[in-house]
Amino acid sequence: MMHRPIHELTDAYRRGDLTPTAAAESYLARIAALDQRVGAYLTVVRDDALAAAVESERRWRAGTPLGPLDGAPLALKDVLCTRGVRTTCGSKILEKFVPPYDATVVERLRAAGAVVLGKTNLDEFAMGSSTEHSAFHPTRNPWDLTRVPGGSSGGSSAAVAGGLAAGAFGTDTGGSIRQPAAFCGVVGMKPTYGRVSRYGVIALASSLDQVGPFAQDVEDTALLLAAIAGHDRRDSTSIAAPVPDYMAELSKGVEGLTLGLPDEYFIDGMDPEIERAVREAIEVLRGLGARIERVSLPTTRHALAAYYIILPAEASSNLARYDGVKYGLRVAGRDLIDMESRTRAAGFGAEVKRRIMLGTYALSAGYYDAYYGKAQSVRTLVRREFAAAFAKVDLIVAPTTPNVAFRHGEKEDPLSMYLNDVFTIPGNLSGIPGVSVPCGFSGAGLPIGLQILGRPLDEARVLRAAYAYEKATAWRTRQPELV
Amino acid sequence: MTEPGRISRRPPSDGAGLTDPAPTNYEVVIGLEVHAQLSTKSKMFCGCTTKFGAPPNAQTCPVCQGMPGVLPVINRRAVEFGIRTALAFNCRVNPSCRFARKHYYYPDMPKNYQISQYEEPLAEDGFLEIEAEGGSRNIGIQRLHLEEDVGKLLHEGTLETAQSSLVDFNRSGVPLMETVSRPELHSPEEAATYLKAFRAVLIFLEVCDGNMEEGSLRCDANISLRPRGQTELGTKVEIKNLNSFRNVQRALEFEVRRQAQALDAGERIVQETRLWEADRGYTRSMRSKEFAHDYRYFPEPDLVPLRLDRAWVDEIRAALPELPRARRQRFVSQYGVPAYDAEVLTQSRALADYYEAAVQALGSAAAGNRADRPKTVSNWIMSELLAALPGDDELAIQHSPITPRHLAGLLRLIEDGTISGKIAKDVFQKMLASGDDAAAIVAREGLTQVADEAALSQIIVTVMAANPRAIDDYKRGKKEAKGALVGQVMKATGGKANPALVNRLLEDKLSKT
Amino acid sequence: MIDRKDVEHVARLTRLHLTEAELERMREQLNSILAHLDTLRLVDTTGVEPTSHAVDVVNVMREDVEEPCFSQDAMLANAPDRSGELFRVPRIIEE
């Protein structure tokens, strides 16, 4: 049953071949048996999951399922606030934090009948690209346990790849869904900024964060996105536009679509195996009737620098609230400032401290214009270039990452870690939607991801191209052998 | 509100105990920063109630307690109130404005940043006209912006001695409107006048209840001195904790003396923040030296910009009420009441409305057209109504048990001689207690004035017969003896006799004895 | 270049206790990162408006309607230290 996509599970529920309870039980059993080795989960909510599965089963029996996700066993990145279930953000500072409320995304998933299995691991406060920097334990890549699953949503990508959840949710601030999806050989989508509510999503960089799904195939991706997309009055940055019927659009093919191939995404020093796999994928799409056209996004090479100013600046602000006063860790001190300073010193890991310091500095008196102001202007240029490109092409296709999954401890230097997100960051700066879909394997058997970017709110077309590609190839049939 | 900062432990010696009169060789330059709590039902960025006085932490939610993951959503009414005030202060309402995060750590501020406005405030460049020495003057208003309030800190003992402090977040997130004046006030009295006029406008606009004890209106001041004739401004000192008109004036007077003394002694004024200690009557330095302001403002990414629709602004402008100053002037010219009365009567919109309604009701209820009626109404409001109700409390006035029509009814009974002014005061108290109209009370309690000559003559004869001593005294030239007789007649009639009539009849009878 | 005093100032601004060794390492790392970020200077942004939102949404406001507050218990449950209905913090005046 593992590695069966959600739409097959629910087909089986409908036919009565399988029950949500049985599905939940087998996922929980598998987590109990295997997650020691993968480390995908921080918290497993066994009883809640089984209770939700029983409810779902009752609905399926009564012929009144809540929809195509009713009874789907899912995992949530531990940045999504869950009422009554601790939400840690992978940090010591929130180790014991139990939110009194559900994130909008979680509310919608519950309303859709989803069975939440647990909360998945991440780099602390979503700062990282490897899920090595969780305060609790690292997560391992199911394809090769000596390697990282990518990050920061590495717990979610590893859970889906390892058959420890049928689908999962993560957040993508600079590639934190697409990069781990590529590393783990699953589908991962970052929707348009504003398409999915951020209410209840513990913020990293508010102007960049977006929630999105991990799935075993593109059809599930569409189902999962449909369940969470749409306006939320509690998020002022959420977009009020109606949500299209992604499923209905899915099988329309790529014939007649123009795909842009950006020169700047094939850089010196990128893994030749990735370049070959992506170019082959483009040929597949051409073969399916798409037109391929070169586009230029010259500010791409400055996007990383802009991102590493905007992100730390916003993060330093968002993380100011963790001071030992209202919730989370407190370390005793001789007075208030001492308590706060020691709490934050003990509660945050090295990368979080580095980014808080960098962001505070970039916003401090005398430096704002040179750093934050400048970065926001560069961001405008990145947006303009995408807009100009999308005036000529319908979608942009590119590699998701410049390299495949690396070994634990391989990237000790923060800067080399930052470079991992060089192809995904521009999408966040401009707010556009993007998906990573498996497009092959390296010689060492590690997955490679194809990134498809679209116009703002054009998730339907992004998914349509990904679906056409997936149907034309057989990458999905390969699974990691965990047992 | 800006943060209270940290307080130096050094006991304040500088300036304490100064009592010299205000010096005249310096020009005083003052600017005021006023934070007003807006009278919205819900908080600035969440749906929690803004009601005052609930148990601690009973009026919060994840948003106003700054929990991980929460997002703010702007209260439209707060924006409307901001625009209304901006228009009343003749400000330019910016077509586009946005919110920004202002960072500093303080335990009563849950996110350790305050959502405020910085580079693009709601409104700029207005003025408030005040009555200053030598006529009226426009005091410039530099900017008006919206922000959220912080929670409340309670200290076990005083801030200095407390081993721990306690936090209540009920007030956290209540909408605040910050208004910064230009440094155009030239004396502590002027500053107090500005604040009074400012408060009256807010109350008239019904955007703030103006309750300074409950902290609905809080004031900080910037003050500097410069030698007369010097063009550049002196070093400014910020003074916090000025939470009544009296404190504004006293603190600034103290500060003028302190700075003048320092300048006289050739010392430099330190740019700093000082706290007014109302109980002890001095200001003292607040911040430790190493603490530097660095608010690290940046545009609030969780909120989108406001592009204010012209039509909305025009609609708010069209609905602006007549403001206190204009109304005061009209009361003087239209009703002929003294300026003092006009000022008292315009301390709130409800009271001014009450007054006008009562004048109108009296005009239509009573016969003839008497020019002194508006003054009579004013007298009754000032001496009787306002003894019972606070004139700046909109709700109390609106829900007064004595309606304007009832007050007019009472005054008509005096005018037509049905009751005496003295009886009327008793009737007023009964109206206040019962909410009934004057005529009903007078009829029910038989308070109608005895104006029947025959009946009164009979009483006077009886009184005179009983007081031969008084009559003798009167005859021997002790004219005050008549007063004693009047008093006896009034007593005999239970105060209901028409005093003028008693006097005339008594004089008549005395002259005939 | 960021010097030691800058690092101390920034750490104080953001309430982060750093040991001597951490301060020094932080200084080195921040300088190395900032050196890379300085490539931004190469981009000509004359007359380019900053983007603070990736979406062009404006005028999002809610009506002034009261919604139920959360219970006191729910809002105090995560408190690291409390005194009855209030959050407790150590003395505010520095030792």
Ligand SMILES: [Mg+2]
């Ligand atoms: Mg303020």
Ligand SMILES: [Zn+2]
């Ligand atoms: Zn609230």
